[in-house]
Amino acid sequence: MTESSTHAPHQAAAHAAEQWYKPAFILFLIVWLGNWLLLLLRIELQGQARWLEALLPLLAAVLTIAGLSRKLPLQNALAIVTLITGMAWGVMAFAMNTGIPFGRFIHLPAFGEQLPGGVGWPVPLLWVVVIVNAREVARLILSGLRGTDFYGFWIMGLTGLLAVLFELGLEPFATQFKSYWLWLVGDSVSTCYTSSWVKFASQFLVVFCLQIILVPWFINKQPAKQRDDFYSLAVWLLLNSFIATGNAMQGHWLAVGIVGTGNLAVLFFALHGARR
Numbered sequence: 111m112t113e114s115s116t117h118a119p120h121q122a123a124a125h126a127a128e129q130w131y132k133p134a135f136i137l138f139l140i141v142w143l144g145n146w147l148l149l150l151l152r153i154e155l156q157g158q159a160r161w162l163e164a165l166l167p168l169l170a171a172v173l174t175i176a177g178l179s180r181k182l183p184l185q186n187a188l189a190i191v192t193l194i195t196g197m198a199w200g201v202m203a204f205a206m207n208t209g210i211p212f213g214r215f216i217h218l219p220a221f222g223e224q225l226p227g228g229v230g231w232p233v234p235l236l237w238v239v240v241i242v243n244a245r246e247v248a249r250l251i252l253s254g255l256r257g258t259d260f261y262g263f264w265i266m267g268l269t270g271l272l273a274v275l276f277e278l279g280l281e282p283f284a285t286q287f288k289s290y291w292l293w294l295v296g297d298s299v300s301t302c303y304t305s306s307w308v309k310f311a312s313q314f315l316v317v318f319c320l321q322i323i324l325v326p327w328f329i330n331k332q333p334a335k336q337r338d339d340f341y342s343l344a345v346w347l348l349l350n351s352f353i354a355t356g357n358a359m360q361g362h363w364l365a366v367g368i369v370g371t372g373n374l375a376v377l378f379f380a381l382h383g384a385r386r
Contacts, residue, residue, distance in 0.1 A: 131341070135341060138169045141165045145163060145352065146352055170349065171235040174238055177341060177342060181330065181339075195234035196234075197323075198233055203226070211308075213308060215294060215305070218292055240276050244268075244273050244346065245265065247342060247376060248269045252264055269321060270315075270318045272376070273313060274310050274314050275372045277310060287362075293305045346376070351373075354366050
């Protein structure tokens with residue numbers, strides 16, 4: 111088998127992902143806008159009508175997977191998604207039952223059907239969306255450091271920090287607005303919107319370590335320059351804006367201020383880095 115025939119399936123998958131990516135992004139925008147308007151109008155869908163809310167993380171995950179397939183061989187993209195979803199499910203189920211590493215919590219019915227271990231079904235998809243898009247945003251920000259020593263470690267570290275930034279906004283949104291989960295922490299524990307501060311440090315470590323496992327799969331052995339992915343930046347900012355809207359409507363201004371300031375900095379440095 112020749113090298114060209116070996117690469118043919120990869121090229122076909124990348125072409126298909128490229129062809130469907132823009133329509134998928136437009137569909138994601140429509141669903142995002144629908145959910146955002148529901149937030150502004152304070153309309154809470156019930157029962158089967160909640161399909162629109164469920165579509166948001168689902169389409170974000172589909173878009174993220176398609177984005178990976180545009181840059182990496184299909185088997186690499188599938189391996190990354192499989193590893194992240196498997197680790198997310200396992201780590202969260204372990205934490206829910208032992209309190210390690212995030213603390214004890216439970217997912218509530220509002221978060222949707224539960225996977226074995228009591229984990230809400232959107233969790234593995236959210237991990238894929240957050241980690242992969244945060245990594246792409248980190249690549250934009252650190253474009254000027256490509257080819258330097260420890261570039262990979264800077265990427266992994268910034269990805270972990272971005273994941274924590276996202277979680278700082280998601281926590282009050284999920285616990286005090288949407289009632290997606292409930293933290294089982296004692297009164298003596300210092301908390302941030304009902305979750306322990308240890309949770310955020312633990313999340314950084316988990317995301318960093320997971321990326322170490324994923325490193326071989328993020329390497330594209332086909333010699334091609336990777337494009338700057340502004341779609342990932344758009345998905346990242348749209349999801350953070352959606353969460354910030356919910357937090358603002360509930361008066362969680364500290365979370366809005368921290369996450370809003372952080373993402374303005376992300377936008378500035380990503381655009382600045384991409385111009386280098």
